[in-house]
Amino acid sequence: MTPHLAVSSHPAHHPLDAPPHRRRRRRRLCPPRAARPSPSPTLRCRAAAASATAAVPQPPRAPDAAARTRVFVVSDLHTDYQENMDWVRRLAVGVGPPGAGGVNALVVAGDVAETTDNFARTMGALRDQFDAVFYVPGNHDLWLRREEDGRYMDSLEKLNALLDACSELGVDTGPKTIGDLGIIPLFSWYHKSFDKEKDLTSVRVPSLEMACKDFHACKWPSELGSDDEALALYFDQLNDKYNDAIEEVKKNSKQILTFSHFVPRQELCPEKRMLYYPNLPKVIGSDYLERRLRAIHNNAEGGAACHVFGHTHFCWDSMIDGIRYVQAPLAYPRERKRRMNGGEGWLPFCVYRDGFNPEIYPAIWSDYYNKNKREPENTQLAPWVAKYFRKYY
Numbered sequence: 001m002t003p004h005l006a007v008s009s010h011p012a013h014h015p016l017d018a019p020p021h022r023r024r025r026r027r028r029l030c031p032p033r034a035a036r037p038s039p040s041p042t043l044r045c046r047a048a049a050a051s052a053t054a055a056v057p058q059p060p061r062a063p064d065a066a067a068r069t070r071v072f073v074v075s076d077l078h079t080d081y082q083e084n085m086d087w088v089r090r091l092a093v094g095v096g097p098p099g100a101g102g103v104n105a106l107v108v109a110g111d112v113a114e115t116t117d118n119f120a121r122t123m124g125a126l127r128d129q130f131d132a133v134f135y136v137p138g139n140h141d142l143w144l145r146r147e148e149d150g151r152y153m154d155s156l157e158k159l160n161a162l163l164d165a166c167s168e169l170g171v172d173t174g175p176k177t178i179g180d181l182g183i184i185p186l187f188s189w190y191h192k193s194f195d196k197e198k199d200l201t202s203v204r205v206p207s208l209e210m211a212c213k214d215f216h217a218c219k220w221p222s223e224l225g226s227d228d229e230a231l232a233l234y235f236d237q238l239n240d241k242y243n244d245a246i247e248e249v250k251k252n253s254k255q256i257l258t259f260s261h262f263v264p265r266q267e268l269c270p271e272k273r274m275l276y277y278p279n280l281p282k283v284i285g286s287d288y289l290e291r292r293l294r295a296i297h298n299n300a301e302g303g304a305a306c307h308v309f310g311h312t313h314f315c316w317d318s319m320i321d322g323i324r325y326v327q328a329p330l331a332y333p334r335e336r337k338r339r340m341n342g343g344e345g346w347l348p349f350c351v352y353r354d355g356f357n358p359e360i361y362p363a364i365w366s367d368y369y370n371k372n373k374r375e376p377e378n379t380q381l382a383p384w385v386a387k388y389f390r391k392y393y
């Protein structure tokens, strides 16, 4: 076993790096990187590969304060890190109040905390600061390794406990209309067959079990194995109980925001040749999820459909087939320190102010794919990835 892989706990610990040849002046959804990475000897350090010298533009802290309904989005809070918990506790100061009689809502797209206690503390703090808070579970939320022995039989039991905690705190885990906006949480889990692109064969890629801690930190009933689509299907079917509520919300809303923790389309992740961990697409997304959100957004008028996701820690804002896809992760402190994938000063991201913000925000990778065609058949490693594999494998 490669020692530095042993400390890997999240696909996002295998960070991507900025595409080369990028120089931007516009404000970014994600802090810009000044230089290509220089991979470091440990996985932790790999996340630290970006330059820390780039200036980080700050967005306005109180966007359109006159708006009656403002919806902010964020994912991957990871408040087991004290810095992240501190950040959560002072969120309302930056966000400011809504317009007179208005509402500030917050959408949290999973990976709040690894322990139930931190989860409850975090969601309680958010609920104190926002008029409405919405949540879907992420993989880290269902880890059991730091829970006291016997607290949960398996990750499904923990899932139910977290949903109960949300209910007690007044956090929404089902569909609801806020102003003119319908907000619909979607349960999901990843499956390997989500990855439809050609594998890289020129390098030895560590196994998913070595690279992704979910395989050890989650525990599932025996019929829900990680090797097939059973888990993804199970989580997708959890949404069925909200079918009537979803229809009701659609009837009463002018715009719809769906959100999940996992990734609905492979195009929302860079190609394998760009990735330090090229098999990342096998542990990030669900085809069931994309099918379900498409069904919800069908017949949406232009600019009225948005899906927010998380998990990979890569900021994203792009429009695909009429639906806007946004990722706005807080991510790990070390990622923020290196101006990497996460945000701090610009989060939570205000995606809605009495209507979706029409501006597509600049984010490194979504900008890249807005201008460059995806080439999944191209298996030539990006230079920084080639250098990394030469050095460590």
Ligand SMILES: [Fe+2]
Pocket: 111, 138, 139, 140, 261, 310, 311, 312
């Ligand atoms: Fe995650």
